[in-house]
Amino acid sequence: MPLSIGIVGLPNVGKSTLFTALTKKGGLAANYPFATIDPNVGIVDVPDERLGKLAEIVHPGRIVPATVEFVDIAGLVKGANEGEGLGNQFLANIRETDAICEVVRYFTDPNVMREVGRVGEFVDPAGDADTIMTELILADIQSLEKQLPRLEKDAKRDKELAVKADVARRLLDWLNEGNRAATMEMTDEERAEARGLFLLTMKPILYVANVDEDQLGEELAPIDGVTPIPICAKVEAELSELEPEEAAEYLADLGLEKSGLETLAQAAYRLLGLQSYFTAGEMEVKAWTVRIGAKAPEAAGVIHSDFERGFIKAEVASYGDYVALGGEAGCKNAGKLRIEGKDYVVQDGDVMHFRFNV
Ligand SMILES: Nc1ncnc2c1ncn2[C@@H]1O[C@H](COP(=O)(O)OP(=O)(O)OP(=O)(O)O)[C@@H](O)[C@H]1O
Numbered sequence: 001m002p003l004s005i006g007i008v009g010l011p012n013v014g015k016s017t018l019f020t021a022l023t024k025k026g027g028l029a030a031n032y033p034f035a036t037i038d039p040n041v042g043i044v045d046v047p048d049e050r051l052g053k054l055a056e057i058v059h060p061g062r063i064v065p066a067t068v069e070f071v072d073i074a075g076l077v078k079g080a081n082e083g084e085g086l087g088n089q090f091l092a093n094i095r096e097t098d099a100i101c102e103v104v105r106y107f108t109d110p111n112v113m114r115e116v117g118r119v120g121e122f123v124d125p126a127g128d129a130d131t132i133m134t135e136l137i138l139a140d141i142q143s144l145e146k147q148l149p150r151l152e153k154d155a156k157r158d159k160e161l162a163v164k165a166d167v168a169r170r171l172l173d174w175l176n177e178g179n180r181a182a183t184m185e186m187t188d189e190e191r192a193e194a195r196g197l198f199l200l201t202m203k204p205i206l207y208v209a210n211v212d213e214d215q216l217g218e219e220l221a222p223i224d225g226v227t228p229i230p231i232c233a234k235v236e237a238e239l240s241e242l243e244p245e246e247a248a249e250y251l252a253d254l255g256l257e258k259s260g261l262e263t264l265a266q267a268a269y270r271l272l273g274l275q276s277y278f279t280a281g282e283m284e285v286k287a288w289t290v291r292i293g294a295k296a297p298e299a300a301g302v303i304h305s306d307f308e309r310g311f312i313k314a315e316v317a318s319y320g321d322y323v324a325l326g327g328e329a330g331c332k333n334a335g336k337l338r339i340e341g342k343d344y345v346v347q348d349g350d351v352m353h354f355r356f357n358v
């Protein structure tokens with residue numbers, strides 16, 4: 001299952017434009033609020049230049065990057081939790097994602113309607129982000145109020161469920177004070193129980209500032225304590241139409257090193273505490289996604305659950321050694337091919353080979 005990220009925001013802020021550019025799927029992007037009625041799902045490769053370097057060494061049949069799934073969701077308006085706009089559908093669609101990417105309008109084009117009945121010159125990033133957060137918090141309050149009677153009943157017969165009910169009650173107060181769930185102090189056990197409440201404001205959130213082209217280099221003020229990632233959805237749309245060399249040239253002209261997709265995918269990995277390790281063989285060079293802090297068997301389990309169950313050991317070379325020494329044989333000769341056991345903590349970029357029993 002790839003990492004899934006729901007793209008949310010007010011109507012007409014550029015969500016579909018960004019989504020389409022990211023996925024090159026030709027989804028709907030139109031100068032009209034509520035252009036998106038069904039959620040669009042697109043799976044995109046996570047660009048990682050290390051894959052190319054590994055491929056130069058092993059000449060594999062194919063290169064398989066890690067993937068991220070983006071879900072384009074209809075615009076959220078004030079009052080969504082009471083069923084305004086496409087409110088309820090919106091909320092159902094983001095409940096299933098791992099993280100939220102909120103697009104906030106910074107671009108100034110007055111020809112793009114801001115909301116039904118308003119015109120484009122009102123650029124108010126902080127206010128817009130606040131509107132969305134309020135809706136998410138209200139949705140969570142509703143959801144908890146619905147879940148609580150059941151939780152309290154179950155709490156009487158089960159200790160674990162009692163923890164869950166207690167966390168739910170505290171979260172309800174916390175949300176009612178205008179906070180999001182993720183910022184409440186919890187023990188690890190409580191946090192695990194809270195995850196089972198499926199609250200929107202428990203999800204990690206990153207902000208994309210959809211800026212004008214000439215704002216691209218600018219430093220932006222934080223939203224809710226988080227620095228937004230400046231991306232111009234219009235530029236991304238143009239980039240997605242170009243051949244790789246042309247795209248690189250265009251990026252250089254803009255004074256940028258990376259496309260918005262790269263920046264976004266990498267930010268999402270950081271936000272979610274994820275990293276990649278690699279497998280490299282004749283058949284394929286492949287990136288696998290694993291938690292930072294995961295041990296070798298868990299990493300093996302990303303490939304197949306049998307690998308985790310029957311894990312014996314892993315042969316590991318760090319990415320730097322692998323490239324510097326020209327591959328596995330070179331690492332072996334230099335004593336840089338390590339045999340690691342089940343307590344080995346996987347490092348970003350490790351080139352791994354697992355031994356297991358079936
Ligand atoms: N950075 C930008 N600069 C100028 N115009 C932009 C920018 N990003 C998007 N737009 C324009 O804004 C309009 C709305 O874009 P889009 O359809 O992607 O919005 P949306 O958030 O998906 O809307 P909805 O909530 O209705 O689905 C389009 O005309 C698009 O070209």
Ligand SMILES: [Mg+2]
Nearest residue numbers: 015016035036
């Ligand atoms: Mg849309």
